[in-house]
Amino acid sequence: MPLEIYRRKGGKVWHYRGTVAGRRLRGSTRTEDKARAQRIAAEAEQRAWTRHLDGPGATLRFSDAAIAYRGAGRSDRFLAKVEDHWRDTLVRDITDGAIRTAAMRLYPKATNATRNRQMIAPTQAVINYAAEQGWCSWLKVKRFKVEKKIREPVTLAWIDAFTAEASPKLGALAVFMFATGARLGEALALTWGDVDLSGRSARIRQTKVGAERLAHLQPRLVAALGNIPSNRHPGDRVFGYDDRHNLRKVWNTAVKRAGIKPLTPHCCRHGFATTMLHAGVDVKTVADMGGWADVATLVKNYAHAMTDRTITNVIFGTELTQEPAAKAVND
Structure with missing residues (x-):
């Protein structure tokens, strides 16, 4: 009726x-x-x-697709602003060109990388989830061109110099990211309930890939965490920084006092990957230990060639004759 x-x-x-x-x-x-x-x-x-x-695609609205996407437990990173933009727009009307235009309108002063990450990726993820369910067609979106930046990793020597000038909790944060490969957001979200100092482990919630991993805490990291002044209630954050802006100020101050290269917290994660790979650890293991879901991404972004040309000595089992460039602090 x-x-x-x-x-x-x-x-x-x-x-x-x-x-x-x-x-x-x-x-x-x-x-x-x-x-x-x-x-x-x-x-x-x-x-x-x-x-x-x-067919269902004729009436499918972005808002309905987004609700289903969230209900399936998919990542909602940057999704709120995207939902506010598309609202009840029919999915069939959301084209490659419309998405790129929306990205430029919403983020007029942002970099192309930001537009790709915060507009194109979440929009495409919702629509292609709907396509998985058979509700609409799959969508391909051309990303904005992004210039590849050379990411410089921190080294153990850099960490030593930094921690000598940082507060106990700031130094422990740097050591934690360098030793576990944790992303900054993952490290800042760490609570004392996630840490088992006696068992030398920490549960890291991998917000970017929607999973968790158990990280090993080396003796130096255990000592660094143990030196943080705290009552250590299970729900308290280990490092105590709620605002990245405030963290950036104290981080830069410690860098300046140490007289070292002004590397960012993310460079600690980069240093984890680079140090492990240069130590001969296989790529799959490094990806698992550092929380990279895709080995190809790890190789593309972090597996830089060593600058020491005498590395070829390993073919005959002989030692390197040059000082590895990775040990430099101020170069």
Whole structure:
């Protein structure tokens, strides 16, 4: 039967119910105006017929796809602003060009990398999740061109110099990221309940890939964490920094006092990967230990060639004759 509108007992808002194309429909019009409610019910009925005759993609709205995407437990990183932009736009109307235009409009002063990460990636993720369910077609979006930046890793010598000038908790943060490969957000979210000093382990919640990993705490890292002045309640954050801006100020101050290269906290994660790879640890193990879901990403971004040309001596089992460039602090 066609959709009819009604009010619940004691209520003022109109609802609709009925069967369209064999599907039972119920919903709220979210209005107390009867004429408007009738129009909303008619539109819902029309969408149901369109879906029945032309397939689910004909009426699929981005808002509905995003709700399903979230409900499936997929990453919602940067999704809120994307949802606010697309709202009830039909997925079939969201094209490659429309997404790129939206990225430039929402982030006019941002880098292309930011546009790719915060607009294109989440929009495409929602739509392609819907495609997995058979609700619409798959979508390919051309990314904005991003100039490849050379990421410089910290070294153990850099860490030594930094911790000598940093507070116990700031120094421990640097050592933790260098020793475990943790991302900055993961390190700042670490609580004392995640840390087992006696068992030499820490549970790291990998926000970017939506998983967890158990990291080994080496003796130096155990000592660094143990030196942090804290009551160590399970719910308290280990490093105590809630604001990246405040962290950046004290971090840069310690760097300046130490007289070392102004490397960022993320360079500690880079240093973990580079140091492990140069030590001969296989790529798959490094990816697992550092929380990289994709080995190819690790190789592309972190597996830089060693500058020591005498590295080829290993073919015959002989030692290097040059000082590895990775040991330099101020070069």
